[in-house]
């Protein structure tokens with residue numbers, strides 16, 4: 001059996017030290033950032049109202065950090081992927097607007113700024129026969145998540161993203177719907193789907209968001225389940241607090257119930 005050589009031992013230590021330093025710096029940067037004072041449209045499609053209210057009120061999660069370094073880097077890869085996809089879309093001849101004329105993000109705010117949303121872009125024309133203008137939303141997904149989206153469609157596979165598109169259509173007054181694109185981070189394949197506008201769903205999402213920002217405490221909102229063993233509660237980073245599980249400990253590493261973005265499923 002091969003034994004670990006001195007070089008490998010030293011290298012392993014270097015890898016670990018570099019990663020620790022980067023993680024530490026990234027988490028410190030994230031913690032120093034100003035907390036959001038609004039409920040972002042990217043979260044309105046969250047099924048559990050209690051969880052949304054915890055997020056809006058900045059309730060501490062069961063773990064210490066909101067997101068460990070690895071998850072923050074995956075978020076960054078998502079942002080980088082959006083820039084790259086913008087390039088591809090324009091190269092293919094789509095008229096894609098990603099910023100307002102004055103350079104700001106394209107979006108909306110309501111309820112004195114307590115509700116906000118920023119879409120990836122608006123497509124006003126292109127080489128494919130679609131009912132322009134359309135909201136554009138793009139995500140970079142891992143292989144499993146990407147395949148699930150392709151198989152089931154955005155509404156069933158990624159209801160939070162579907163809801164995001166509905167919200168932008170309503171608030172930015174684009175009734176033709178949206179174009180959802182996603183790139184497979186493992187293979188580079190692209191899946192896209194024209195998502196039709198559903199005004200009833202958009203209204204319900206808006207009503208829900210308004211209820212959340214009107215709460216004084218998260219406990220005013222209903223839980224999606226009273227059973228702490230409910231499988232969706234198992235993914236929630238507020239599970240212990242929400243279900244009053246006493247042995248809540250503050251850990252310095254990612255808890256087993258760490259909330260992962262849906263594209264990490």
Ligand code: SF4
Pocket residue numbers: 048049050051223224225226232233236237238239240242243
């Ligand atoms: S633990 Fe379950 S009910 Fe409680 S906030 Fe999370 S998802 Fe909602």
